Amino acid sequence: MTSTAKRNTGQPTGPIADTRLRRLPERGSKDFDLACAIIDDARIAHVGFTLGGQPYVVPMAVARDDRHLFLHGSVVSRLMKNLAKGLPCCVTVTHLDGLVLARSAFHSSMNYRSVMVFGSATVVTDAGEKVRGLNVLTDQLLPGRRAELRESTRKELNATTLLRLPLEQFSVKTRDAPPDDPANETQVPIWAGVVPLTLKAGKPEAAPDMPAGIALPRYLKSR
């Protein structure tokens, strides 16, 4: 999958105490650029919030716009209505990059890149900004696609809630390494290493209702 290049403008504001990494600090990073790269490589995030004491974790499309994340959904969805109230939320993006096969179950692991973003979302009400934000979401789904599509109608915009979440309080965790067995176990006769995993695009499948003679767009040709 292609990453979209985005600009960064300096350093984030200080993370809150809750985002301190208490375990495995060598995997932790507050690096803003790394957080951006991980988010920009994603199509979906897992969005967590709490209602009546019950946590919910919902997969949603995500996109980054400089120092904010955009989320969107139907204005009538319970999820969007609750997030729009400014409930505290956690938006987590994870890429599973590999299975780490050590010589023991205990040292087996996974390679991954993950960002947790903490905060409260606000509704984007400005009409122009809403159009722009939804375009950012479509562009992150598939760069190049948005420019081919018609403008959204007033009715479509009214049916959609766009939320913005600051990318200020966040925590990055990654692992990208071979297995880390104790020295006295590396000589056992068991294959050890990493099985890399990648989300790969397959052959595009044309919609059954598409008229004949429409070529595959350029941005899908390398797939």
Add this chain to the structure above:
Amino acid sequence: MTSTAKRNTGQPTGPIADTRLRRLPERGSKDFDLACAIIDDARIAHVGFTLGGQPYVVPMAVARDDRHLFLHGSVVSRLMKNLAKGLPCCVTVTHLDGLVLARSAFHSSMNYRSVMVFGSATVVTDAGEKVRGLNVLTDQLLPGRRAELRESTRKELNATTLLRLPLEQFSVKTRDAPPDDPANETQVPIWAGVVPLTLKAGKPEAAPDMPAGIALPRYLKSR
């Protein structure tokens, strides 16, 4: 990636009111077998819980054992300590299966399979059951691997917390279809369809500290 076949034993207990799907009910299913298939195809879940009013969503290894999920982690991790207290949690498994390219941004979507499991975890304290549960986790990571590895030591077992969460209160949501444009838009000259996405395993990368002459195991040969 290979799914592990697991057995199902009948129907789940009734879902709680909170798991009702209020939006897009055509994508909703309470079907236990479908939930099992989605979970069995996964390596990781996103685990949500709330501490001091702040939701957290953390990626973790997951495995299913009949009507339960297993999660594990270090006994000293804050995450495991809190989950072990029986905090309400939500464990969500999602597979992103495709980009759905409609003729408009509004009708664009994604194909996916997702399960949210709600409940409270309990610590597995029985020594034999703990060994078995950790083996289930290693087997779900990569079927065939566990049998090659040495037994875990007492020290390793004592350093690990194993949690069990009932697969009783859950909600399934999936989309698996071409774009669903309004009939009056299907004739516009824009390519429309689905770009399938699959998590693919690449060529295994041997650990730098592996002795020469160790063959790739059978369960990695098709990768």
